[in-house]
Amino acid sequence: MWIQSVAGVSYLFGGSMSPAIKTALGYNQKQIALLGVAKNLGDAIGFVSGALSEVSLPWVVLLVGATQNLVGYGVLWFVVTGQLPNLPLWMEVFQACVGEI
Known part of the structure; x- marks a missing residue:
């Protein structure tokens, strides 16, 4: 709860x-x-974090969540800042979804 409240x-x-x-x-x-x-x-x-929290340690869940957020929003950030070429809209939609799962 604290992680979600400050994120x-x-x-x-x-x-x-x-x-x-x-x-x-x-x-x-x-x-x-x-x-x-x-x-x-x-x-x-x-579902990923919920399923992982049932079978793994808390640090594993946090690591997976941080990785998903970095990949999802990191790619979007690289595109917006011009460090990557513009991606098709469907790919951006996928990245936004992955960043939040």
Whole structure:
């Protein structure tokens, strides 16, 4: 509970990520909404951490969660900052979903 309360990832998308993605990638509001839905879907299903918490140690669950977040949002950050080429929208949607699972 404490990790979730201080993480703030759920509120990051609308406040600071959405305008940056829109500007950097030239997405319209419909495409941004699709990314938001993927993020919310990944946040809602969260089966990986639930399944892992039943069979493994807490540090393993945290490591897997941190890796998923880094991969999901890290790729998106690299694209927005121009360090990676623009990816197709379906790939961005997948990355947003993985970042939240």
